[in-house]
Amino acid sequence: MAPRTARALLCVAAAAALVAKRAPLPRSITRARSTIVMKDFPQPNVFDTDPYREGSRLSDRFKTDLQAGDKKKKVAIIGGGLSGLSCAKYLSDAGHEPTVYEARDVLGGKVSAWQDADGDWIETGLHIFFGAYPNMMRLFKELDIEDRLQWKVHKMVFAMQELPGEFTTFDFIPGIPAPFNFGLAILLNQKMLTLGEKLQTAPPLLPMLVEGQEFIDAQDELSVLDFMRKYGMPERINEEVFISMAKALDFIDPDKLSMTVVLTAMNRFLNEDNGLQMAFLDGNQPDRLCAPMVESIERNGGKVFCEKPMERIELNEDGSIKKVVLRGGEEVVADEYVSALPVDVLKRVVPEKWSTMPYFKQLDELEGIPVINLHMWFDKKLTTIDHLCFSRSPLLSVYADMSTTCKEYADDDKSMLELVFAPCSPIAGGDTNWIAKSDEDIIQATMGELARLFPTEIASDPRYEGTMKPRTFEGGALPELPDGAKLRKSAVVRVPRSVYAAIPGRNKYRPSQKSPIDNFSLCGCFTSQKFLGSMEGAILAGKLAAEVVAARAVGADAPGDKVIQQHVIDEAATASPKKPVGCKGRTAVAFGGGYTFDQAIKRELEGQDAVQLTPLN
Ligand SMILES: Cc1cc2nc3c(=O)[nH]c(=O)nc-3n(C[C@H](O)[C@H](O)[C@H](O)COP(=O)(O)OP(=O)(O)OC[C@H]3O[C@@H](n4cnc5c(N)ncnc54)[C@H](O)[C@@H]3O)c2cc1C
Incomplete structure (x- = not known):
């Protein structure tokens, strides 16, 4: 066995023992939020693959x-x-x-x-x-x-559903080769899955690493949920991991997403030591x-x-x-x-x-697939996480505070969140066609989710009903927060037809x-x-x-x-030959892109792809 692999296996074994004994976790893991380092990282070695x-x-x-x-x-x-x-x-x-x-x-x-x-x-x-x-x-x-790529620390950051305002991480320890670094990152995280759930998750995924593309392609007829059920994976894996993963990969829920997509991503990412390390363009x-x-x-x-x-x-x-x-x-x-x-x-x-x-x-x-990209500018700085965050909330997929993560948008005093809103239509697994809703409805709904994600920071603001609801934090109820961060401006970019x-x-x-x-x-x-x-x-x-x-x-x-x-x-x-309907229209949406909607864009969408504007809810 190669010394690198042997060392990695030892680390994994040691970590497993730690988890099994339920030893108290180091503060850096239990309080992941406070350990996120606010600086860019050197470009990892992505070349030796x-x-x-x-x-x-x-x-x-x-x-x-x-x-x-x-x-x-x-x-x-x-x-x-x-x-x-x-x-x-x-x-x-x-x-x-x-x-x-x-x-x-x-x-x-x-x-x-x-x-x-x-x-x-x-x-x-x-x-x-x-x-x-x-x-x-x-x-x-x-x-x-x-030098235009701003590399972030090698970890994945997840918002905690049950603990509003808290985040947890998968930490990739430098020097541990793939795929052990990912295994260890999951083992060391005690907030998202129990040891039993982790152990039940691994076996169905192993053929992906051993058999490779053939196994991956063979799963394309199954949705992520079908695959989980077929291989007896615990349902909680879906709630804890796959929902956020599916929404991040294809803006779609796991009951709609092909398992091949998840396996392809895992296979690409997990076969390389730095495969999952993320960067923002500057x-x-x-x-x-x-x-x-x-x-x-x-x-x-x-x-x-x-x-x-x-x-x-x-x-x-x-x-x-x-x-x-x-x-x-x-x-x-x-x-x-x-x-x-x-x-x-x-x-x-x-x-x-x-x-x-x-x-x-x-x-x-x-x-x-339809998706919505939101920009929300606040009058104050929210908790600075210099990374992509998996929101694990019903309406949002991933988001980042671009005033922290990206040089061109940097602002020390005010946050600008960029958020991916998904699933946003029935084809993506949602029960509401958000593409057909007004900007106001979309922002209202998002503010409610943000008040939950940042319970001690987003102001109670009568303009947004969701921010006025009682909030909980660390088990207790929070009073209203009139002095918190207020939304000062937003932009709703709808992409009615994004990636396939x-x-x-x-x-x-x-x-x-x-x-x-x-x-x-x-x-x-x-x-x-x-x-x-x-x-x-x-x-x-x-x-x-x-x-x-x-x-x-x-x-x-x-x-x-x-x-x-x-x-x-x-x-x-x-089949009978079909005359081309032609590429009509002048707006971004006519060309398969996205834009902030106005009446002209709406009219074009109505003419070309009316189903996108059918309200459902
Ligand atoms: C919200 C969102 C978030 C995403 N996040 C990520 C991410 O984090 N990581 C990642 O890897 N990928 C991400 N993607 C996916 C990524 O953006 C796309 O996969 C990629 O940019 C597609 O590039 P493309 O050239 O294939 O297609 P497109 O970008 O769609 O390019 C097609 C081009 O053709 C032009 N065109 C259309 N009609 C005509 C015409 N008649 N004549 C001439 N030109 C025409 C269009 O204007 C467009 O410029 C995201 C996508 C979206 C929408």
Whole structure:
């Protein structure tokens, strides 16, 4: 046995003995809240892993055997989210001439951000980077912007449901290798699960580490709850861990989420010593991440345009693309075309002739999940936790005080919470369609939850009913708190179609980057790659699509087609061709993004995706 592993096993055994004896826990563990260190941490070693080496090999291919030489291609990439930009970056590295056509006036898609009238940044989503994001880490290195990641201490912070105002943590002890560091972190935490529950949880998850992807893929037909019941996991694991995990991973409840998603995340994160270590970008994504990608693309001969929405795809007789037509009539002719559109938009522009091809028909099985991202500015500083917090509350998923975690939004005196509100509709497991509710309703509900999360800090404020309820703290009732922190401003960003809904059975329908059309490839985080619908997934998918295009240009090998389900092939054989409904509208929501709602956006959503506005509750 390797000495590192032996040492780790000894530590785990010692910890187990400690837990079994119910020895009093060190103060640092019982009072996790007071031990969170308010500083950024050095970049962990995320480079000495197989996934990172694999990602690096692919990056290197673009500069070696995939170099275009005299086979340079003009490539039109539709969509300037992370995936489209990644595709363009790697194609330009290979010496091709990519041009990105982005519909909106800002790049980034689901990571886009903009400033409001006061100059405050509004983000489409609260975004966290993980050590186990190998292609993203490699990209930061290639762009020489690694110093823009603000690494946080290696732990996970959970709000305590039964003890409002209290937090508990999974602490990853430096020097203990994965997956033992995670096992130890769970063993040492005595607030969330009993030892018996912990021991019952481990065996069903072991095949994930031993058998790997095959076992993981085989669980896709099961929801997280189905899996738990099948393998006799205690129900409390769901309440204590899986609800917050599912909501953080896909904005969805565990009875709706495919177990493959949880296992995939665990497998990626738990196989690397620093896989679960988290980082915040030091500012808004368009400036701090998209802009350096654009610089790299342009330096190598590519171009990036905003406010160029694609209207339709026109085909040659043989079904290949003749040109794409932008809104306003501009025609784009290229050697190769790549869609970096979100799946919901892509489905609207698939040409009639392609609509009965199994490859495109399988897209019917995928759709984006709604989510809401909130910004709440307070007039005082709340308890500063310099980390992502899992709220474990019914309406909220994760949140962070961006005035503490992120340099660009830093404020010593006032907090700005960014919170992910989920599940926010029935498809995600909720019983209320919050997308259809007013901003006021959403903020009212959130203030009630915050009063519970911060019982000694959020002011009792007659504007928000939930803050006026009696609160409990450490078992006692709290008096009203008129001098607490008051909400001074908020922004509600609705993303009616965000990442693809990873409900059971979807993984098999995620299309390969290579399409059956000779001059057309696909990317976007929903396409087939091993990193779920995430920023890492978007970057990897863009890189894989670039590989398909670059390899075709020089006659080299690239990943091939993915098997399409027989029932899709059968249905496609008898399906009637469908005319594309087209990508209409001018707002972020029309392009698969998110925005603060006004009447114009609401009207567009009504026209395109009316189901999103059906009130349920
Ligand atoms: C609230 C929220 C929180 C999230 N948190 C995390 C997180 O913590 N960690 C993580 O890894 N991931 C997170 N994600 C997921 C992550 O943001 C996405 O997986 C990723 O950004 C998707 O990138 P993409 O390029 O595949 O798609 P998109 O970002 O959707 O890009 C598609 C682009 O195509 C453009 N487009 C659409 N129609 C047209 C058209 N007709 N013509 C031209 N262009 C068009 C769009 O404007 C957009 O720019 C979060 C997402 C949300 C919504």
